[in-house]
Amino acid sequence: MTATSAERPSLDETVLSGLSPDLVPGVSVEVVAQAPSTNALVVERARAGAPEGLVVVTEHQTAGRGRLDRTWETPPRSALTFSVLLRPTAPTRSWPWLPLLAGYAVDKALKAAGFRAGVKWPNDVLIGDRKVAGILVERIETDQGPCAVVGIGINVGLGADELPVPTATSLAIEADGGAVPDRTALLVDVLASLRESYDAWQAGGDLAGMRLAESYADACVTVGREVRVDLPDGSVLTGMATAIDPSGHLVVAGPERQVAVGAGDVVHVRAADGHGAS
Template sequence: MENTRQRIINLLEKAKAEYISGQQISNVLEISRTAVWKHMKELEKDGYVIEAIAKKGYKIIESPDKLSVNTIQWGLHTDWLGKQVIHKPVTPSTQTLAQKLAIDGAEHGTVVIADEQTAGKGRLNRAWHSPNQGIWMSLLLRPVVLPYQASQLTLLTATVLVKVIEEITSVRPAIKWPNDIFIGDRKVAGILTEMQSEHDQIQYLIIGIGINVNQKGTDFPEELREKATSIRTETDKEWDMRVIIQHILQDFEKKYEHYIKEGFATIRSIWEDYGYKIGHEVTVKTMQEEQRVKIVGLQEDGSLLVENNGKRTPLYSGEIIW
């Protein structure tokens, strides 16, 4: 049903300001006129304003603000990312749901989105505050790359988020290695990459994206108010999350395809342009030691390049104390 409804939306979108007759829709989709009418009624329940005029046909006048499979896909210009969308008003974690879908054989490019998470998680299994004022989504990918390259897709995702946030809001964010997006010195978004792989191939990879969008400062738990921010807080404006989601999916698909064909070099360059504290000294804590280092940039493989007493070394894991 959702697939047919999405095809109807695509037909209406292509028609733009023109009407498209019920008979045309019926012919293209090979369904009855009655089925077309029923789908239109379901779209209206979803919040679409549809004008129907005898002998002219149907035209979408207005799409709803709320998130749904239909509203996310309406106006989404991608070839494969988001062609299958799973939307939940509330779920424990989009990552957990995406993992179950991946095991069940869900296709490359499936997107899982929730209005609210009750058990959202970040890196190192930290809890992620996920009320219904942000974007909480997971992208299911089946990339033909080696498992060690998975971290590069985290970095790619970071470049997508900073570019989209800057283009939409005119606020310039920064990427804090390895998986956070900052505005100023506070976190506005995070990325969590998880995968199932064998020694030489990735079976599936799930990229979780969490963005604080419309929270006010007082909406954050007290312990996060000095550490977290939102796009609304930084711009003093409420935002349409559907538009941000569509921009992310469209930009991600383009960058992903470029990465698969051309490699990591372009992503590396963008990442370094937005890198947080590049050229600054920070404390790095690994399992072996804690030391002061200067952040230089990224290596060709995506590891963080740091310098200590004139010696440059790659950092593959560890905690940076900012």
């Protein structure tokens, strides 16, 4: 049964505005009642000089954007929809890791909440073969230098009749009558997880890159499956997804050779059996 608006509590702004630096360092959370896109709001603030760590979360996103310019709207207070401003000092060549480490951070928080989640390369989080969360990272040029806006959307309280697509799910559905995570507490957990992953990535070095690749690969449900990769030129790559390399590329063992593809190089990555389509 779908929850009514009255049964969906608001985010606790008092808790979010008073986050301890020991819990989530360097973060400032702003809650807005409604927004077309939290990424668009954070882009504006970034260009106006906002510092790293700004988080904008909305109770009702009316024109959310995903990869390939997909848009959607969710009922008020049914999802956790927010964007984080980062100003990385890591080399630009390492930035393709940002959507992966954001997905890994969400996956880690959901697993800690008791859900059997997994990351689907490059930037979705699944429970089973159904998408529960998506990530959109945008690189923005500002007067203070380039920055990244990390948008995250997690389906929390949506009922089956409210899902944006049949291949989606929500924490409420997966809880199967059990407790659904409080959105405020879940946001804090995801931000703490994201900060930890981001700081490790920022530290750089080959060892950090190898550890991140290994941790992500362990959580990645794409690795070890036969996949179909649709490329922008219309061609298709099929084969076994065997690894995530230190650059964050998906390594696919095709019929003739092994190919590493980046997130920006693909249109879709699907399991060859059709499950887990992006």
